[in-house]
Amino acid sequence: MASTLLAGERLVRALGPGGELEREQLPRKLRVQLEAALGKKHAGRDSATGPRCLVSFGLIRDLHQHLRERNSRLYLHELLEGSEIYLPEVVKPPRNPELVARLEKIKIQLANEEYKRITRNVTCQDAQRGGTLSDLGKQVRSVKALVITVFNFIVTVAAAFVCTYLGSQYIFTEMASRVLAALIVASVVGLAELYVMVRAMEGELGEL
Structure with missing residues (x-):
């Protein structure tokens, strides 16, 4: 002053x-x-x-x-x-060497953290482009689950048709009636299976 x-x-x-x-x-x-x-x-x-x-x-x-x-x-x-x-010249006191070294260390640490934060997204994009074994395994498991689901659907509908066709011989004497009854039951079972499959797929998409 x-x-x-x-x-x-x-x-x-x-x-x-x-x-x-x-x-x-x-x-x-x-x-x-x-x-x-x-x-x-x-x-x-x-x-x-x-x-x-x-x-x-x-x-x-x-x-x-x-x-x-x-x-x-x-x-x-x-x-x-x-x-x-x-106005006298303000004489700045000498800085503490330990404090200067600590500040430099903190600056380097902050710079490294900032570099990691910036390059983190780049690394993820490269991994997604090149693909990894875990991603390949997930894709194989998804295809396998889809094949099993379709196979179970076909087997269930076919089994319902055959069982209804064979069991209806005690009710209907004509073949046309037996086939029609088998088709109706197989259609109902197929629709039920489709409903269950759609609900399961919606759950998986919701988790993603």
Whole structure:
């Protein structure tokens, strides 16, 4: 936080011999403090202007208060013409080597995690394109289950037809009636099997 001024030539001349502040009858203590402050040169950052004097805000405030009490026609803003607020350079403390090493380690770890997250989808796509043994096994099992289901459907319908045809000989004497009864029973059994198959397929699709 700024607390001093770089005194301009106007303030230095006003406090010097024959200056404007001589007739203001400054208190001895205030004059001694101002002369001591203006007597110390400070090498500022602007090398073109050369060393300049630093005056604290407290001394400037005391000077302003004295001028107001005397109802002086010499105003403070006139005395401070050419002066500048001094902002000291902030010296950064050296960083802890252990903290720097830890931060670098955390950065590397975060970079690796980000790389894995980005390349994770690419790896999955490549595996899906090339195919794996597990995917092949799943496909073989699906085809096998479908073949078994179709075979069971055909065997069930055929068995229902044969059983009805043979059992209807005790009811119907004509072959046409026996065949019609067998077809009706086989159709009912086939529709029931189809219903069960559709429900099972819907369950499998729902799990996917």
